[in-house]
């Protein structure tokens with residue numbers, strides 16, 4: 001396996017982008033990443049695009065080719081592949097790009113992630129997102145996607161004494177980080193009472209425990225480490241990529257409160273990187289709901305199962321804590337354009353490791369982790385990156 | 389589910405109407421919905437998966453109260469969704485009915501009941517299947533707590 005580096009990153013503003021089309025978003029993120037990397041179109045060996053449901057959101061499939069076309073590369077006939085793993089589509093696309101370089105097949109790969117979610121009604125968006133769950137054995141019986149995470153929360157509160165306030169604090173923290181991120185959908189702080197008093201969605205989760213519906217795109221340029229120096233003097237090395245799967249339905253899991261896919265993906269990643277949890281300077285984790293961040297920091301091994309809520313109380317995961325989590329604002333505040341999320345997490349980690357995160361910069365950040373989940377935990381990808 | 393064909397629904401009728409699962413006769417584990425092969429015994433289980441009707445009794449291991457639902461369930465909100473550990477072993481996701489929302493709790497014993505699940509306002513199709521209801525109203529709260537194990 002060859003070493004792989006990220007040599008360029010690009011992001012669109014996240015939000016309700018009524019005036020921007022799918023094509024405009026992905027080519028904006030892609031061209032930013034390409035300019036940032038210093039490569040030219042002729043150097044691109046392959047493209048990968050993560051998108052959960054372009055078919056439902058914009059009535060368009062076949063977006064691998066569409067994205068190459070929209071980026072102005074149709075005449076170059078670059079192989080371009082769409083990757084889907086629900087909310088983990090972006091992370092999966094990054095991993096496919098990584099594998100294709102590590103294997104020796106490709107030298108330079110552009111990876112994009114996108115979701116254009118506001119071209120359909122809120123109800124249609126909700127219905128589409130529910131397709132990440134098990135249609136026959138969860139959704140058919142009335143389970144909504146938030147209710148599945150809510151059931152994780154209910155059990156977590158029951159078993160470990162996690163409190164409603166601890167859940168809310170995750171949202172408060174991520175909004176305070178998002179307020180420092182010019183690309184975030186919500187660049188404002190929120191108060192605890194605001195989260196606690198929000199309209200209920202699925203008990204115990206309210207509206208502000210949930211990530212929003214978002215339009216946005218992200219892109220990274222990956223390159224074999226030995227060739228990276230030809231293009232940039234600030235490559236960030238991908239020191240691990242771990243992936244795992246589990247039952248599609250929450251009720252099929254070994255334990256309701258544990259995402260074994262996260263446990264296993266993390267185990268593989270830490271082993272490959274040959275680092276421990278203590279070596280991680282910051283993490284972007286998949287906080288599609290507030291409870292998801294608490295489970296993530298536990299399942300990634302940063303603390304014991306059940307102690308995630310306590311870690312929130314102790315401000316460990318704050319921007320100036322010992323393990324800053326979701327410095328970008330996370331899915332909660334930065335926004336969650338589903339297919340873009342996993343790629344955008346890599347963009348944030350690279351930005352931090354290069355020391356370019358401005359007001360939200362984590363001091364002396366050397367190693368960062370990105371954690372992207374599909375559905376309620378049926379798919380998980382963990383990447384670990386190191387600034388060199 | 390709103391744009392699904394009818395076949396997609398009737399294929400699952402034996403499971404959804406009659407809680408028909410199956411059992412691996414190699415390791416005796418029970419599955420719902422039925423599995424083609426046993427994930428624990430894999431090739432050893434081929435030809436040894438036997439149909440089994442489940443008792444429909446179990447207890448709630450977690451739940452949520454849904455206040456915002458997709459169109460086919462709009463008329464039912466707020467409603468309780470839960471994961472139930474069936475006495476035979478498998479966990480399933482189902483609604484809890486005939487239960488005041490304030491009374492719902494982890495550990496509550498429940499039994500299945502055949503109900504309307506959802507109504508497709510566009511095609512007019514009505515889908516049926518299992519929901520669950522509290523099975524022993526005589527059980528005091530304290531006793532119900534005792535049933536509540538991990």
Ligand SMILES: [Zn+2]
Nearest residue numbers: 412415426429
């Ligand atoms: Zn077996």
